[in-house]
Amino acid sequence: MLLVAGSQRAESLNARLLDNLARRLSCHCDVDLLRPSQVDLPLFNQDLETQPDVLARVASVHGRFSASHGLIVATPEYNGQLPPYLKNVIDWVSRLPYIDPSQANPFIDRPVLLCSVSTGWSGGSLAIPHARSLFGYVGGVVIGDTICVPQASQIWTSDGYAFGSAFDAQIDAALARVARLASAFANTLEATVS
DSSP, X not given: OEEEEOOOOTTOHHHHHHHHHHHHHTTTXXXXXXXXXXXXXXXXXXXXXXXXXXXXXXXXXXXXXHTOSOEEEEOOOBTXXXXXXHHHHHHHHHHHHHXXXXXXXXXXXOEEEEEEEOSSTTTTTTTHHHHHHHHHHTTOXXXXXXXXXXXXXXXXXTTEEOOOHHHHHXXXXXXXXXXXXXXXXXXXXXXXXX
C-alpha cells in the first residue's frame, strides 16, 4: 500500500495521519510512505519531458506508484482545493506512460482511500471531491469511505492523535476495506501474469 502525503510541510498534520495509518496497516500489508522529501519534481511542463534527469526522477516516483496495489492519500485543502504539490506529482506520474510507452498507467484499477486533516471546521472535506475527480480521472478506483479530521490541532497530543473510539473504529473499517480491495487487485494482477 502506497501512502502519499499531499503536504510538503515538515510538521504536516496529514503526514502525521499517514504515520498513524501506517502503524495500523503494518500487520496487514506492506506499507510504503512516499514523503515529499523523496519527491524532487519540477512544476509540470511538457518542455521538460526530454530532459533525462527529470525523467529519471519521474520514473523513480512512478515506480513507487506502480509497485503498490492500493493508495492512501492524505491531503490538506488550500482555499478549498488540492495543494499544487500533490496535483504536480499526479500530473508527472500519469504523464510518464505517454512519454515512455514501456511504462504502464500506475493508477488503473487501484483502490484509493482519500483522507484529509485540517485545523478548521471542514477537516479538509472541501478538497475531497477534487481529489476524487483527479484520481478517478487517471484511472483509480476511489472508494466511498473517507477519513476527514477537523480541528486536528485540538486532538494532537505528544503521543499522536487522540481519536475517540467511534472514530478509531471508522478509520479501521476504511483501512480494512481498502486493504481488502488492494489484495483483490493484487490477485487480479497475478492471475493476469500467470
